[in-house]
Every structure is written in C-alpha cells, then in structure tokens.
Amino acid sequence: MKVGVLGARGKVGAEVCHAVEAAADTELVAAVDAGDDVEQLATAGAQVVVDFTHPDVVMDHLRFCIEHGIHAVVGTTGFDRSRLDQLETWLADAPEVGVLVAPNFSIGAILMMRFAAVAAPFFESVEVVELHHPDKADAPSGTAQRTAEMIAAARREAGSAPMPDATSTGLDGARGADVEGVRVHGLRVRGLVAHQEVVLGAAGETLTIRHDSLDRVSFTPGVLTGVRSIAAHPGLTVGLEHFLDLD
Ligand SMILES: NC(=O)C1=CN([C@@H]2O[C@H](COP(=O)(O)OP(=O)(O)OC[C@H]3O[C@@H](n4cnc5c(N)ncnc54)[C@H](OP(=O)(O)O)[C@@H]3O)[C@@H](O)[C@H]2O)C=CC1
Numbered sequence: 001m002k003v004g005v006l007g008a009r010g011k012v013g014a015e016v017c018h019a020v021e022a023a024a025d026t027e028l029v030a031a032v033d034a035g036d037d038v039e040q041l042a043t044a045g046a047q048v049v050v051d052f053t054h055p056d057v058v059m060d061h062l063r064f065c066i067e068h069g070i071h072a073v074v075g076t077t078g079f080d081r082s083r084l085d086q087l088e089t090w091l092a093d094a095p096e097v098g099v100l101v102a103p104n105f106s107i108g109a110i111l112m113m114r115f116a117a118v119a120a121p122f123f124e125s126v127e128v129v130e131l132h133h134p135d136k137a138d139a140p141s142g143t144a145q146r147t148a149e150m151i152a153a154a155r156r157e158a159g160s161a162p163m164p165d166a167t168s169t170g171l172d173g174a175r176g177a178d179v180e181g182v183r184v185h186g187l188r189v190r191g192l193v194a195h196q197e198v199v200l201g202a203a204g205e206t207l208t209i210r211h212d213s214l215d216r217v218s219f220t221p222g223v224l225t226g227v228r229s230i231a232a233h234p235g236l237t238v239g240l241e242h243f244l245d246l247d
Pocket residue numbers: 006007008009010011012013032033034035052053054055057074075076077078102103104105106136138219
C-alpha cells in the first residue's frame with residue numbers, strides 16, 4: 001500500500017515514516033512537511049495519507065485528500081463537532097473515500113478511555129488530568145476531550161447524578177475546563193511526552209486509571225492498523241477503537 005505522510009519531519013510523523021518503511025505491506029511514497037508541496041501526495045500515487053501536523057492546517061490537508069480520492073488517517077488533534085461536520089460534508093461528495101480521525105493511536109490510551117467509561121457510572125466523582133510536553137498547541141488534549149465525552153455519555157446513559165462540587169469562589173481555571181460536566185485539567189511540563197489520569201471517587205475509596213506514552217513509537221502500531229483498515233471503511237470514523245476487536 002502506497003502511503004504519504006504529512007508532518008513527516010515532526011516528532012510523531014518521523015516515527016510514522018520509519019514504521020511505514022519498516023512494514024512489509026506499506027511503502028512510503030511521499031514525506032511532506034511545512035513548506036513542501038502537498039501535490040506530491042497525488043503525483044506519488046499515495047493511496048492513504050497519514051497526517052500528524054497542526055490543528056491550523058489539517059483541514060486544508062483533508063480537503064485536498066478527499067478531493068483527490070485519497071484515504072486519510074489523522075492523528076492531528078483540535079477536532080470539534082463543526083470540523084467533523086465539515087469532513088462529513090466533503091465526504092458526501094466522495095463516497096468511496098475513508099477518513100479516520102483518532103485522538104490517540106496508542107492501544108494503552110484507547111483501553112484507558114474504555115476503562116474510564118466503564119468505571120464512570122460506578123463513582124460519584126470523575127475528573128481527568130492530562131499531562132503533556134509544553135510544545136503542544138491544543139488544550140485540553142484530544143484524548144482528554146474524548147475521554148471526558150465518553151465518561152459523560154456513560155453517566156448520562158446510566159442516569160448518574162451531577163458530580164458533587166461545593167466550589168463557590170476561586171481563581172479562573174482552578175477547577176479546569178468543563179467538558180459536558182466533566183472537569184479536565186491540563187499540565188504542560190518539559191520532559192513529559194503524553195500522559196493521562198482519570199481519577200474516580202466514591203465514599204471511602206478512589207480509583208485512578210493512568211496511561212503513559214513514554215515514547216512516540218507507542219502511536220505507530222495503531223497508525224499502521226488505521227492505514228491497513230481505512231480503505232474498507234468509507235466515510236468518517238472517529239476513534240481507532242472502531243477498527244479494533246475490543247468487545
Ligand atoms: N492521535 C495521536 O495518537 C497523536 C496525536 N498527536 C497530535 O499530532 C499533531 C502533531 O504532533 P507532534 O508530532 O508532536 O508535532 P510536531 O510539531 O513535532 O510535528 C508537526 C510537524 O508538522 C509540520 N507541519 C506544520 N504545518 C505543516 C503543513 N502545512 N504541511 C506539512 N507539515 C506541516 C511541522 O513543521 P514545523 O515544525 O516547521 O511547523 C512539524 O514538522 C498534534 O496535533 C498532536 O496533538 C500527537 C501524538 C499522538
């Protein structure tokens with residue numbers, strides 16, 4: 001399979017290029033970074049493009065891919081509902097094209113999100129703490145946002161009561177961001193890669209679910225799974241878990 005990588009000289013993109021070159025069934029045909037011409041993705045015959053760039057540019061890349069009939073596997077974060085709606089509009093005109101947007105490609109992070117959603121209705125309180133390197137553009141992380149959405153959905157479905165919080169005065173931001181009623185806190189600390197804790201509490205007990213990406217190679221097996229699967233899944237898919245046999 002012919003693969004192009006956008007963000008090829010970036011921290012994750014460089015690892016993705018190595019993984020694509022190392023795998024027997026994938027061939028790196030275009031490695032594109034800032035300042036390069038995206039047209040080379042099409043002229044090189046890329047069948048799938050992997051994007052690990054920046055929230056400011058990813059939508060232009062995806063419009064290009066969809067218009068050229070190229071499937072896309074997207075790790076770049078910063079997607080909200082309006083961006084996903086825009087992708088679905090573009091994809092309606094290219095029904096054969098598949099786009100996978102995944103806030104996290106590491107299997108441990110996907111399981112951490114799943115475990116958090118399973119546990120959430122059993123506890124009075126649930127908060128998310130994400131910890132990342134300080135070069136990250138978006139906050140909260142895409143993973144934390146998605147985790148909070150999954151927790152909120154699980155609690156809604158279970159009919160859980162709102163979480164207790166007596167805070168009546170405090171500095172702006174001290175209680176984190178509110179994602180559908182779930183508090184999300186972000187740390188940006190030199191030396192970190194990508195980490196997250198989900199802290200759950202009930203009377204007399206807490207449960208902490210923690211995941212650590214210690215090296216960006218943690219993302220590449222999931223990216224390759226996405227590359228191998230996307231052609232068989234036209235339209236928009238959000239989350240790599242849809243291509244894994246988790247149930
Ligand atoms: N889904 C997942 O599993 C993961 C997602 N991410 C996300 O992936 C994205 C990238 O992360 P990371 O690798 O750490 O970031 P980096 O800044 O290390 O890499 C991004 C690369 O993209 C390049 N770039 C910027 N604009 C363009 C453009 N228009 N065309 C092509 N390349 C461009 C940058 O160049 P320059 O530096 O010159 O601007 C840089 O080389 C972020 O949104 C991050 O949140 C990260 C890890 C895992």
